Amino acid sequence: MSLVIAPAALTDQATGDWAHFQQETPEPEPFDPAAADRLPEPARRWVRHAIRPGAPLRRSVVFHTHGMIKLGSWRSFDAHQALTPFDGYVWAARTGLIRGFDRYRAGEGEMRWRLLGLFPVMSQRGRDVSRSAAGRLAGEFVMAPASALDPRIVWKPVDDRRVVAVVPGGNDVTLTIAGSGRLEAVSLQRWGNPDGGAPRYLTFAAAMLDEVTFDGYTIPAEVRGSWDGDEFIWYVIDEAIFR
Incomplete structure (x- = not known):
């Protein structure tokens, strides 16, 4: 399976991360629905719905998305992302004349955005950026459903529609899952x-x-994200390649 070319806006470090996060899962096993038996019912229902029986259990994914993001006003964007749950991600996007990336790996987060690819708009690292990026990574494990079978996750049932996944790093992620x-x-x-x-x-x-x-793999087609109920992003997944 050929690699997805890294977006042009990336630094050398982010380009290395991009390549790392799209490494193929070595010798992925075919999915057996019985592998989900140990999960609480809502999680078991989701995993069996999200992964076709016999599909190779691939743990990484590369996305192409488009949508709108609230940066003062709402702006359209086009983005690519390489993601390995519990390991890290690189999200590279363009909105108007601004392009750049967010990344997280080995406990370090970074945001780097430039006008016309030349003039700095935002460049941040540090503890706060890293803590926020770690939270994003925790919540996005659902976009690579095979990661739900990772034995490091501690599952806690809530009710017949909700379940909490305590993921590596200690974040509690609540999933709401329909009867289907x-x-x-x-x-x-x-x-x-x-x-x-x-x-x-x-x-x-x-x-x-x-x-x-x-x-x-069956994943959400459209995602709407919010902070404390204030919506700040929505996007549609145009393509996903599982690796």
């Missing part, structure tokens, strides 16, 4: 300051709308 097995929402307490105030824990939630299937 469709993933409806994800939420967690995530560090951030979307209002420009002091960084703090806020409820970060993503509503999952509709579904789409790629390579034997």
Whole structure:
């Protein structure tokens, strides 16, 4: 399976991360629905709905998405992302004349955005950026459903529609799952300051709308993200390649 070319906006470090996160899963086993037997019922229902029996259990994914993001006003964007749950991600996007990336790997987060690819708009690292990025990574494990079978996750049932996944790193991620097995929402307490105030824990939630299937995996087709109920991003998944 050929590699997806790294977006042009990446630094050398981010390009290395991009290549790392799209390494193929070595000798992926075919999915046996019985592998989900140990999960609480809502999670078991979701995994069996999301992964086709016999599909290779691939743990990484590369996305192409488009949507709208609230940066003062709403702006359209086009983005690519390489993601390995519990390991890290690189999200590279373009909105108007601004392009750049967010990344997280080995406990370090970074945001780097430039006008026309030349003039700095935002360049941030540090503890607050890393804590927020770690929260994003925790919530996005659902986009590579095979990662739900990782034995490091501690599952806690809530009711017949909700379940909590305590993922590596210690984040509690609440999944809401329909009777059909469709993933409806994800939420967690995530560090951030979307209002420009002091960084703090806020409820970060993503509503999952509709579904789409790629390579034997059924994932949300549209995602709407919010901080404490204030929607700040929505996007549609145009393509997903599982690796």
